[in-house]
Amino acid sequence: MQQSPYPPLCPHRIPYPFSVAAAILAAVEGGILLPGENARLFGDLQIAGHFGVCVGLFCRAGCPALRQARRPPLRCSAAIAKSGNCLFAGSDSESLPVHHQACQRRKAIGILRPILTKPTDEMNVRVRFAPSPTGFLHIGGARTALFNWLYARHTGGTFILRIEDTDVARNTQEAVEVILNGLGWLGLDWDEGPIEVGSSRCDDRTPQRGVPTSKGAHGPYFQSQRTRIYQQRVQELKDKGLAYDHEGAVKFKMTREPIVIPDLIVGDVTRELTDRERLDPDFVIVRSDGQPVFHLVNVIDDLEMGITHVVRGEDHLSNTAKHIALFRAFGVEPPKYAHIPLILNPDGTKMSKRDQGASLTSYLEEGYAPEAVVNYLCLLGWSPKDNREVVPIQEVVQMFDLPQVLRHNARFDLDKLHWLNGEYIRLMSNERFYELAIPALKRAGFDTSKFPSPYVKAALDTCKGKKRLFSELADYGGFYFVEEVTYDPEAAAKDFTPENRERLKKLRDAFAALSSFDAASLENCLKETAKQLGVKAGALVHPTRLACTGKTAGPSLYHLLEVLGKDKVMQRLQRALTVMG
RNA sequence: GACCCUAUCGUCUAGCGGUUAGGACACCGCCCUUUCACGGCGGUAGCGCGGGUUCGAUUCCCGCUAGGGUCGCCA
Numbered sequence: 330m331q332q333s334p335y336p337p338l339c340p341h342r343i344p345y346p347f348s349v350a351a352a353i354l355a356a357v358e359g360g361i362l363l364p365g366e367n368a369r370l371f372g373d374l375q376i377a378g379h380f381g382v383c384v385g386l387f388c389r390a391g392c393p394a395l396r397q398a399r400r401p402p403l404r405c406s407a408a409i410a411k412s413g414n415c416l417f418a419g420s421d422s423e424s425l426p427v428h429h430q431a432c433q434r435r436k437a438i439g440i441l442r443p444i445l446t447k448p449t450d451e452m453n454v455r456v457r458f459a460p461s462p463t464g465f466l467h468i469g470g471a472r473t474a475l476f477n478w479l480y481a482r483h484t485g486g487t488f489i490l491r492i493e494d495t496d497v498a499r500n501t502q503e504a505v506e507v508i509l510n511g512l513g514w515l516g517l518d519w520d521e522g523p524i525e526v527g528s529s530r531c532d533d534r535t536p537q538r539g540v541p542t543s544k545g546a547h548g549p550y551f552q553s554q555r556t557r558i559y560q561q562r563v564q565e566l567k568d569k570g571l572a573y574d575h576e577g578a579v580k581f582k583m584t585r586e587p588i589v590i591p592d593l594i595v596g597d598v599t600r601e602l603t604d605r606e607r608l609d610p611d612f613v614i615v616r617s618d619g620q621p622v623f624h625l626v627n628v629i630d631d632l633e634m635g636i637t638h639v640v641r642g643e644d645h646l647s648n649t650a651k652h653i654a655l656f657r658a659f660g661v662e663p664p665k666y667a668h669i670p671l672i673l674n675p676d677g678t679k680m681s682k683r684d685q686g687a688s689l690t691s692y693l694e695e696g697y698a699p700e701a702v703v704n705y706l707c708l709l710g711w712s713p714k715d716n717r718e719v720v721p722i723q724e725v726v727q728m729f730d731l732p733q734v735l736r737h738n739a740r741f742d743l744d745k746l747h748w749l750n751g752e753y754i755r756l757m758s759n760e761r762f763y764e765l766a767i768p769a770l771k772r773a774g775f776d777t778s779k780f781p782s783p784y785v786k787a788a789l790d791t792c793k794g795k796k797r798l799f800s801e802l803a804d805y806g807g808f809y810f811v812e813e814v815t816y817d818p819e820a821a822a823k824d825f826t827p828e829n830r831e832r833l834k835k836l837r838d839a840f841a842a843l844s845s846f847d848a849a850s851l852e853n854c855l856k857e858t859a860k861q862l863g864v865k866a867g868a869l870v871h872p873t874r875l876a877c878t879g880k881t882a883g884p885s886l887y888h889l890l891e892v893l894g895k896d897k898v899m900q901r902l903q904r905a906l907t908v909m910g
Numbered sequence: 911g912a913c914c915c916u917a918u919c920g921u922c923u924a925g926c927g928g929u930u931a932g933g934a935c936a937c938c939g940c941c942c943u944u945u946c947a948c949g950g951c952g953g954u955a956g957c958g959c960g961g962g963u964u965c966g967a968u969u970c971c972c973g974c975u976a977g978g979g980u981c982g983c984c985a
Contacts, residue, residue, distance in 0.1 A: 461985050493985065578983050595915065603981045604912040623985045647914055647980035668915085670978090675921075677977065705922095708934090716933040735923085737916045738978060745935040746924065755948075795947050805946080852982055867944040874945060882946040885918040 521545025
């Protein structure tokens with residue numbers, strides 16, 4: 330393989346919105362990357378910037394040109410550099426023939442545009458996932474968490490988990506754990522928020538019984554523990570004359586003017602008042618029972634926690650006007666918003682709690698690998714743009730950016746996830762396969778701990794890549810872990826014939842005489858026996874498989890025989906002969 | 911009812927004014943394989959409709975239609 334002219338990867342975390350290509354330039358130049366505004370506009374071209382000095386042209390990370398280019402991309406002239414502007418040239422500009430060829434782009438773009446805004450250290454991204462503990466984690470919520478996490482990891486920012494447990498009635502410790510476990514299963518680690526279940530950090534302090542504890546400097550991260558903060562903020566609004574008591578509740582004096590919501594994904598959205606809102610634009614922020622409502626606490630927490638980017642489902646887009654008004658009422662500029670599209674049912678309707686596949690837990694139970702689920706979720710509304718489907722999460726982290734997230738809703742395609750899971754199983758290490766397979770077998774009632782570890786591993790090795798779901802493994806390879814197999818009745822009727830009995834007897838004797846019980850010897854032996862009997866190999870293969878596994882389909886026959894070992898195979902053949910007789 | 915978002919094969923997507931509209935899942939053939947899979951080759955299938963702008967629109971603009979979201983003392 331040809332040595333790449335570029336260093337492997339920038340060792341620093343790269344701020345929004347630059348791609349790997351830009352990161353490489355930064356590494357080469359020792360420079361700093363700064364945010365641009367129009368990454369989306371320019372398709373697969375990206376500008377890399379060096380604090381008011383130097384820029385270059387790149388294709389996006391997945392572009393083959395990146396790998397094929399034989400020399401570093403051009404830099405713009407000193408004059409342009411001094412002006413603080415960036416040169417943006419089309420890939421068919423004659424200076425970049427390699428890019429042109431690889432990209433097959435035809436359009437030349439020539440744009441001069443200042444893109445340098447703030448120094449990097451002012452761009453400390455802080456994002457949060459703020460679920461309500463309802464007792465389950467919605468797949469859409471999981472993707473929202475994923476996109477937040479991706480953005481935090483891409484920018485080197487902070488990912489915060491906040492539990493919106495204002496609704497005391499349905500809020501339980503178990504419900505919180507569903508969320509923590511779900512995120513943990515997906516591998517989405519958070520920098521601030523509740524302490525993970527079973528974490529050793531629990532020992533640092535002795536938490537008050539029943540009171541959840543948090544990590545991070547902006548806590549607590551449970552809304553139920555932040556009531557003082559809300560009370561103070563409500564008073565602030567009252568003092569400013571922006572909130573007032575109304576029938577026992579507190580209402581916020583909402584602006585009558587349309588509010589522009591700048592959105593990183595959707596663009597600028599001007600939100601007019603609806604007819605009902607025109608009648609009374611003010612809305613309740615504290616209920617008559619004293620409980621603050623979602624809009625209020627959400628804004629206060631984002632404000633207090635220094636959230637810089639709100640990445641959430643598009644179902645919140647209309648509400649964002651209220652949130653922006655609230656931020657302004659507190660005298661603060663709102664964070665940047667990014668509303669990601671929703672995940673719909675296969676029939677295009679909104680996915681609700683009861684719908685098939687809505688709960689993240691179901692994917693664990695049904696035998697999906699978390700890395701496959703994460704990969705699939707990444708592909709819903711985002712694309713690496715290079716025709717790949719299997720994309721390692723680390724690469725997604727490098728490439729992911731908010732402006733490239735699609736704006737339309739996506740339907741959940743279980744078939745594709747199913748396929749992707751199969752791909753992941755095939756690609757994963759054997760160790761990882763055991764790690765996921767053994768608990769799956771246990772869930773199905775097969776306790777592999779009763780068998781020697783080498784046997785279990787060898788058995789599982791013959792199953793890897795054959796099935797797409799771990800939940801299917803029990804049916805497929807369960808015969809390794811039972812005393813006595815159960816014969817498929819239909820197959821038994823077909824294959825356990827008197828004629829086959831004689832053949833199988835002959836095969837058993839031939840097997841018994843084998844000195845080496847390995848797959849190759851077994852295959853030779855079986856074929857030789859078939860030859861002597863004057864039958865096709867299939868005539869022996871099918872009854873043998875049925876006798877040893879009870880099924881018509883399964884792992885490679887010779888390999889499974891080897892794994893079972895001579896004793897078990899003899900035993901099972903004998904039993905089949907008895908049954909046949 | 912009002913407000914907001916969206917619109918490429920059945921599904922997920924690439925596409926950023928000139929393409930034989932590319933890939934993947936699913937589906938259908940054939941090959942490989944005496945199980946089941948994997949793999950290989952090929953196929954069916956798409957720019958919602960109507961107006962503009964333009965020499966030229968899948969691509970830009972407007973309208974319509976359709977889908978989704980929001981308008982709570984739910985989150």
